[in-house]
Amino acid sequence: MSAILKITASALAGLMLGSALFASPVFADTTSATATVAAPTDRQLNVAIDALRDVLDAMVDRGVMRPEQREVVLVVVRAADWDGYSIERLGDILTPLVRTNVISPTQRDAILDGVRHSRNTVFRLARVLDELTPRVLSRAQRDAIVDALHRADWDGFSIERLGDILQGLVDHGVITARQRAAILERMR
Numbered sequence: 001m002s003a004i005l006k007i008t009a010s011a012l013a014g015l016m017l018g019s020a021l022f023a024s025p026v027f028a029d030t031t032s033a034t035a036t037v038a039a040p041t042d043r044q045l046n047v048a049i050d051a052l053r054d055v056l057d058a059m060v061d062r063g064v065m066r067p068e069q070r071e072v073v074l075v076v077v078r079a080a081d082w083d084g085y086s087i088e089r090l091g092d093i094l095t096p097l098v099r100t101n102v103i104s105p106t107q108r109d110a111i112l113d114g115v116r117h118s119r120n121t122v123f124r125l126a127r128v129l130d131e132l133t134p135r136v137l138s139r140a141q142r143d144a145i146v147d148a149l150h151r152a153d154w155d156g157f158s159i160e161r162l163g164d165i166l167q168g169l170v171d172h173g174v175i176t177a178r179q180r181a182a183i184l185e186r187m188r
Contacts, residue, residue, distance in 0.1 A: 007163075050076055050153060052090075055114035065107055072102050073111070087116050118156035125149075125162070128186040136182050137175070144174045145183075159187055 031133045056073060059065040073094065080093045103111075133142045145166070152165050166180040 010179060049074065051084060051112070051118055051156070052077060052082075054158075055118070056113055057115065059110060061172070064110060069107070073097065084115075089111055090115060121156035121159070122154075124182055125156070125183075125187060128183055129168075131186070132179075132182060137179055141175050141179070144169060148174075151161070159184065162187065 053074060056065065057072040060067055060070050076097060077090070077093055082090055082093055091108065091112055094103065094111060097103045098105050098108050126171055129137065129142050129145065133139055137145075148188050149162075152161075153184055154162060154165055163180070163184055166175065166183060169175045170177050
């Protein structure tokens with residue numbers, strides 16, 4: 001069975017690689033007079049794949065997906081250069097896996113819901129930081145938090161991991177424990 005999945009994954013990865021399209025980032029600079037489509041950077045691709053891997057690992061841990069299926073999904077999505085921005089495109093990338101019975105429609109929907117949830121959490125954090133600035137956080141502190149989250153490649157899945165990253169900023173005197181608690185309270 002494993003050999004069949006590997007062959008299927010290789011064939012699908014080749015198909016997906018041939019039809020891969022690059023999407024422009026959501027937060028692209030729109031002040032330019034000419035519109036350009038930027039190819040995702042290696043960092044964007046790695047963060048997107050890491051975020052997807054977290055969703056798939058949780059599905060394997062819950063018994064919703066087999067490890068072999070997880071590996072096939074990762075191979076196909078990586079080959080398609082999915083950048084993490086378009087949930088619709090991720091669904092399109094996963095559709096051939098559903099058609100060939102590598103994953104079920106229910107598994108596809110669960111993957112999309114998991115990725116959508118992480119994106120919503122990231123946007124919720126952005127709103128929380130905006131609410132707290134400048135009343136609770138200075139602009140420099142907000143920028144330091146955003147920078148630390150980018151360096152840590154926080155993908156929005158784990159509030160616990162967010163707390164750990166913020167604790168590192170508390171330990172280094174960038175923010176206070178009270179500010180950390182205010183952020184986490186609004187995130188929960």
